[in-house]
Amino acid sequence: MSLPQPVPPSWKDLGKSSNDLLGRDYHFSGTSLEVKTGTPSNVSFKVDGNRDSKSSFVSGNLEGKYTDKVHGLTFTQAWSTANALRTQIELDNQIAKGLKLETTTILHPEKSAKSVVLGAAYKQPGLHSRAVLDVFKGPTFTADTVLGRDGFLIGAEASYNVSEGRVTKYSAAAGFSAPEYAVTFHGLSNLSTFAASYYHRVSPDVEAGAKAVYDTKATSPGVALEVGTKAYVSLQGLFGLALDTQRLNDASPTGPAHKVGAQFVFEA
Template sequence: MTTPTKTTTVTQPVPPSWKDLGKAASDILGKDYPIHGSTLEVKTRTPSGVTFRVFGLHDNKSQNITGDLEASWNNRKRGLAVTQAWSTANVLRNHIELENHLARGLKFELISTLVPEKQAKNALLAASYRAPGVHARNFIDVFKGPLMTADVVLGRDGFLVGAETAYDAKDKKLARYNLAAGFYAPEYAVALHALGNLSTYSASYYHRVNSDIEASARATYDSKAANNVNLEVGTKTYLDNAAFIKAKINNSGILALGYAQALRPGIKATFGLALDALKLTNGSTDASAHKIGAALTFEA
């Protein structure tokens, strides 16, 4: 008697959203380099589930000090989240999220901003759907156009394809269209983007070399720019469980360094430095070519 073979169905994971395609490489090249100024961020959470966040920035270029005060409340059982923020520029922001109500994986959002002094306002209605093998999003910018944006990412066995398009209802024309493709594995990822109505192309690569070292590279070609080719390479090295160092350099000779240290649970300090290597080699003393900054985060 032949024993029937049991077929195992492998569930496809939910792919990343359009904005997160190539995120692993972008994080290595873009995060933890506080080179434009000094920031202070304080987060606290009350027993009732309300989170308060205060963020301040001292900009090295303008010497201006700006800040945000934000309060958010999240009820995960009901799939409801509300965030309100007020900045020193007198900008009021509201963000309401409603998830998993009409269908599992379906999320609705209302994002609005108001500048009372200028009587300027903006409202964005968003809907997203996440399921095995698909991640789709739709946005309607109510007061601009209205402008309707949609993007979708499909994934299977690590392969990803995505597209984004925006339609201006007032002018009745396609405002933009973009394409992307990629492959994701536990230890490496590759992403290809065709942006700006297929006028700008980029390719990024991320590799987790081992448990302590990560590396990434990104090449960009802009057919409309004078210097139409840009190349960046970067790495991240974990010194221990509480500290890491990052470094990156591009073909313009800009070298950036970042160092992050967890001083104690809930307290993190990050330092950044950017140097124009070309001006170092020719003996220039122009201090404006170099940037330095720091960030301090408290969370309780």
């Protein structure tokens, strides 16, 4: 008799541990600050900002979130320094077990631009499927599914432009996930870009990861490689350095071929 299968990660979360370590957690593009706070009334706030190391441009975002766990309702309102207003409403496990519905609207008052995205996700043991409809862009319908069994994962994604009546994008992925490590292979952008990522929790306080990307349409041939590690301390302050393995002879480690940055996170 086989053991009950867990719910696999969603398509966008395949390889997430490695991507977070090398991207979000191991910050390369500059210096960022993130502050999170919460209240006893199920309201949380998040303020984040980033200063780009190349352009010196500073961007920020203020977000408030209310969660009603009894009724499975989450309401999020965010406002960015680009004057973009984002509203998101989520309803989880109310219509059917494992079904989550959400609506996201983004408004740019100065540009008179708006976006409305309707989404649904369905999760069951061994299955994680999502569907998204971008109302004003296309409209474009995107669906993805991930199947999992005994740690092995396989998934696919496709986008369909309703007005044009054609498939505009498709991708596939496969991998293996265990409590201490994960390996993921992606074929993206209509199978023109291939990526392999690896994540390893060496100990409770140390993580390591690597990612290799090969773009068949790139003007310069070769494989882009990133590696990184993270150690936990009382204050989460992270410094990142990304080296272009094809330009290791560049004189400056912060030149065009390389990236350096830092990130600080405070949570209360």
